[in-house]
Amino acid sequence: MAFPVNFIAAALASCMNDVRCWLTAAKPSPLESCRSGEAGPLEQLRLDNDRLRRELKRLSDFLDTSSEVVWETDDQLTITSGKEDLGLPAGQIGIKLAEALGINPLASKSWIEYLQALSNRKPFRGFEICLDGRAGDELWLEINGNPTFARGKFQGYRGTCRNVTERKLHEAQIAFLAAHDPLTRLANRRSFHELVERAVGTRGRHKRIAILCLDLDGFKSVNDTLGHGVGDALLLEVAQRLKSCAKTTDLVARLGGDEFAILRVDAADPEDASSLAERILASIGEPYFLDEHRVMIGTSIGINITACSENGTDEVIKNADVALYQAKSDGRGTYRIFQNEMNVRLQERLQLEVDLRQALQRSEFELFYQPIVNIESKQIVTFEALLRWHHPQKGTIPPTTFIPLAEETGLIVPIGDWVLQQACRDAASWPQDVRVAVNLSSVQFRRGALELSVTRALAAAGLHGSRLELEITESILLHDEEITRDILNRLRVLGVHIAIDDFGTGYSALSYLRSFPLDKIKIDRSFVQDLSRETSAAAIVRAISELGQALDMTIVAEGVETAEQLRILGDQRCTQAQGYFIAYPQPAAQLIRVIEELKAVA
Numbered sequence: 001m002a003f004p005v006n007f008i009a010a011a012l013a014s015c016m017n018d019v020r021c022w023l024t025a026a027k028p029s030p031l032e033s034c035r036s037g038e039a040g041p042l043e044q045l046r047l048d049n050d051r052l053r054r055e056l057k058r059l060s061d062f063l064d065t066s067s068e069v070v071w072e073t074d075d076q077l078t079i080t081s082g083k084e085d086l087g088l089p090a091g092q093i094g095i096k097l098a099e100a101l102g103i104n105p106l107a108s109k110s111w112i113e114y115l116q117a118l119s120n121r122k123p124f125r126g127f128e129i130c131l132d133g134r135a136g137d138e139l140w141l142e143i144n145g146n147p148t149f150a151r152g153k154f155q156g157y158r159g160t161c162r163n164v165t166e167r168k169l170h171e172a173q174i175a176f177l178a179a180h181d182p183l184t185r186l187a188n189r190r191s192f193h194e195l196v197e198r199a200v201g202t203r204g205r206h207k208r209i210a211i212l213c214l215d216l217d218g219f220k221s222v223n224d225t226l227g228h229g230v231g232d233a234l235l236l237e238v239a240q241r242l243k244s245c246a247k248t249t250d251l252v253a254r255l256g257g258d259e260f261a262i263l264r265v266d267a268a269d270p271e272d273a274s275s276l277a278e279r280i281l282a283s284i285g286e287p288y289f290l291d292e293h294r295v296m297i298g299t300s301i302g303i304n305i306t307a308c309s310e311n312g313t314d315e316v317i318k319n320a321d322v323a324l325y326q327a328k329s330d331g332r333g334t335y336r337i338f339q340n341e342m343n344v345r346l347q348e349r350l351q352l353e354v355d356l357r358q359a360l361q362r363s364e365f366e367l368f369y370q371p372i373v374n375i376e377s378k379q380i381v382t383f384e385a386l387l388r389w390h391h392p393q394k395g396t397i398p399p400t401t402f403i404p405l406a407e408e409t410g411l412i413v414p415i416g417d418w419v420l421q422q423a424c425r426d427a428a429s430w431p432q433d434v435r436v437a438v439n440l441s442s443v444q445f446r447r448g449a450l451e452l453s454v455t456r457a458l459a460a461a462g463l464h465g466s467r468l469e470l471e472i473t474e475s476i477l478l479h480d481e482e483i484t485r486d487i488l489n490r491l492r493v494l495g496v497h498i499a500i501d502d503f504g505t506g507y508s509a510l511s512y513l514r515s516f517p518l519d520k521i522k523i524d525r526s527f528v529q530d531l532s533r534e535t536s537a538a539a540i541v542r543a544i545s546e547l548g549q550a551l552d553m554t555i556v557a558e559g560v561e562t563a564e565q566l567r568i569l570g571d572q573r574c575t576q577a578q579g580y581f582i583a584y585p586q587p588a589a590q591l592i593r594v595i596e597e598l599k600a601v602a
């Protein structure tokens with residue numbers, strides 16, 4: 001920024017004045033000057049003049065190369081120098097500094113301090129203002145000023161000013177990033193929390209705020225199967241849809257991963273929040289077209305409507321989370337409004353989780369075994385291991401209650417390892433031609449070192465791999481296909497048999513029967529139970545049996561409960577059967593008796 005010419009001239013004139021005053025006050029006689037060998041007064045004046053010019057040049061050079069602009073006002077605070085360089089629009093030149101600086105007082109935290117300094121004629125430092133720049137964009141200035149006095153009388157202000165627009169833009173950018181999610185540019189968890197805190201604190205008792213917590217259903221599989229690029233694009237689209245469902249006064253935030261939240265500060269009644277939730281469910285459930293993929297996901301929503309400021313922010317958000325948990329437990333793709341009873345259910349679930357964590361150390365698990373027989377020979381070919389949890393207070397808990405919890409918490413990995421080890425140990429004492437079947441969870445594929453667990457269990461029990469069957473579900477095959485295929489192939493090398501469980505209830509994409517190394521198909525019991533009533537069920541069983549024969553796979557029918565079902569299954573060329581008609585799951589100690597009983601029937 002240029003150091004203004006008129007300012008240099010004014011400064012020079014003022015210096016010259018000072019020099020003249022000094023000359024008058026301390027003029028030596030020409031004789032004195034000659035005697036002392038010093039320069040004469042005119043020579044002295046010339047030297048002083050030169051020195052002053054050099055000083056001024058030096059000052060001017062400093063200021064020319066500095067990013068600061070100097071300015072000066074008169075005693076009325078009218079800018080008298082430097083105003084052109086303040087970056088103020090021409091129309092504002094000549095107005096009082098206080099007015100010029102008053103254009104956007106809210107932009108400055110130090111505004112009041114600054115006004116006080118001005119009226120008390122005190123210095124001020126680092127005063128920042130935001131003005132309209134010449135190009136109409138924001139111009140941030142940082143101003144320092146000192147009052148000037150002559151014989152105690154206030155003369156005005158003098159100071160420096162610099163353009164700090166770039167720094168302010170960076171600061172604004174950093175502040176934005178600290179408060180927003182970089183992908184969707186929605187508010188992040190921290191700022192959502194802060195705004196809820198503000199809303200909770202400022203609402204009167206009669207006013208309501210609504211908090212909606214959302215979790216996407218199915219996002220993870222999109223991310224895992226189609227990649228993170230598609231996952232990001234999906235999150236962006238979800239953010240857009242949420243914003244279009246919400247009002248402009250609602251705060252939409254991304255809390256992280258596939259979790260979103262909305263704060264509505266003027267929720268009139270529960271219906272208001274419910275209709276917002278319904279709009280969101282419909283909108284999020286619409287198909288997405290991303291990178292040539294048609295993707296479908298859903299969402300679950302927990303709502304907390306709170307009318308009072310008695311609850312703390314954490315509790316207000318936690319209750320929306322509890323309602324979200326309830327919505328997910330109730331089958332996902334729905335919303336629930338928080339009620340106090342939900343807390344009780346959540347406490348029970350948390351207690352069950354605590355108990356489940358201790359169950360292994362406390363040896364509370366036991367394996368029951370259910371035989372699978374060859375339909376023709378009636379010989380037992382396999383015992384399926386079925387886990388039971390003997391809870392010290394609640395009695396025996398079925399796997400349908402605790403396996404989903406174990407999967408959610410990751411506890412299925414150590415529990416699954418225990419099942420493998422125990423099943424192999426038990427099978428080692430059975431007749432050589434009887435195998436043991438163990439159910440696997442998809443979490444064991446994704447999080448555990450499955451191959452290692454199987455190898456260790458076989459080695460520890462001294463059981464050959466060919467005597468172990470692993471039952472997997474169709475959903476396992478659909479995730480991380482390559483990795484899953486590799487794991488299954490390596491297990492197959494150990495001689496382990498792979499069975500596909502609950503066949504017909506999942507995706508039934510028949511292509512995987514060819515592309516994965518499978519030995520056995522277990523037809524879901526829903527088809528078996530319809531056998532005597534519906535001819536279509538018999539047709540399905542026959543089709544699966546023929547498919548199995550063509551692919552050289554064994555076909556097992558699950559859930560056989562009657563002699564009639566067993567007969568039809570035989571007619572439909574099904575190979576093996578399992579069900580209550582043949583035998584109920586039994587503790588390991590009872591198996592010798594089961595083997596004997598079935599031998600007698602055969």
Ligand SMILES: Nc1nc2c(ncn2[C@@H]2O[C@H](COP(=O)(O)O[C@H]3[C@@H](O)[C@H](n4cnc5c(=O)[nH]c(N)nc54)O[C@@H]3COP(=O)(O)O)[C@@H](O)[C@H]2O)c(=O)[nH]1
Pocket residue numbers: 370384385386387398399400403419439440441501502525558559560561578579580581585
């Ligand atoms: N990941 C693991 N999953 C496991 C393990 N142990 C069990 N499970 C899974 O839990 C589900 C329920 O099992 P369970 O309550 O033991 O029920 C099994 C049988 O009792 C039942 N069954 C057997 N015959 C009949 C019948 O004739 N009628 C009828 N209504 N039910 C019958 O079916 C269950 C066995 O099914 P499947 O596994 O499909 O062969 C179940 O999904 C187990 O897989 C474990 O260690 N790990």
